[in-house]
Amino acid sequence: MKHEYLLPFSGLEDGNHSFEFTIGQDFMELFPDTDAFFAPRVRVELEMVKSDRLMDMKFRFEGTAMSLCDRCLQEVEFPVSTTEKVVAKISAEATEVQEEDEFWVVPEKDSSLDLAPYFYEVLVLSRPMQLFCPENEKGESACDPRMLAFYQPRQQEDVAPEGDSRWAALAGLRDKMEE
Ligand SMILES: [Zn+2]
Structure with missing residues (x-):
């Protein structure tokens, strides 16, 4: 698996690092079956402090994605704007990535961390539970x-x-x- 949502952590020196990712249309190829959102345009800034076997990470998501109106199925844009913190421990014993809320265990042998599933989760959670067409200035719905x-x-x-x-x-x- 090779795509641009990988975080290469092996060989990373202790200290501060920053990374940037762009979640664009090619991201959808990784999740062809999703109907939660489409046409994402999201910038992700990652600030990381690496120390020994810990990666202290702060993700900033900023952008938009589209989904279908829950009332009339027209396409509606929704914002993706959130800051998330994750602490990942690099483990020699672990065989697969384990995520427990914001605490992750990452196998040392993997040498890079696939962030795509996490990004997907953040975008799904960014979609409002009820998404409707916007209203105009008179308060009228733009629903079809x-x-x-x-x-x-x-x-x-x-x-x-x-x-x-x-x-x-x-x-x-x-x-x-x-x-
Ligand atoms: Zn609508």
Whole structure:
């Protein structure tokens, strides 16, 4: 596995280090099945203090990603802006990366740490639990009214036991538009 979200820690001297990562479209190739977000544009600054076998890390995430409106399925941007602290211990005994909240154990033999799964997690958690189209200055929702009209009665019928009923509604609407 070789991509640009690796943190090479072997050979890193004790002291302060800074790294920078850009989470862009190529990031999505690592997570082709996700529907939590798409089109990420996030800068990650990592400040690290390495001492002996500890890496004291502070990540700053700043940018945006897109997801679908929970009401009408239009594309909506959401901010990714957070600071996270992680302390990673480099261990000669560990065989795989273990993450316990902000405390990680990293196998010494790995020589570099794959940050992609962590970045993915941060982006997923940055998506608001309920994401809607923005409102204009009059407080009117920018949600697609055709979609709302189409999909709300469907939801009440409770007719889609399999899969996500919102996607079924979207597919149905597309069929209609193509007719
Ligand atoms: Zn909407």
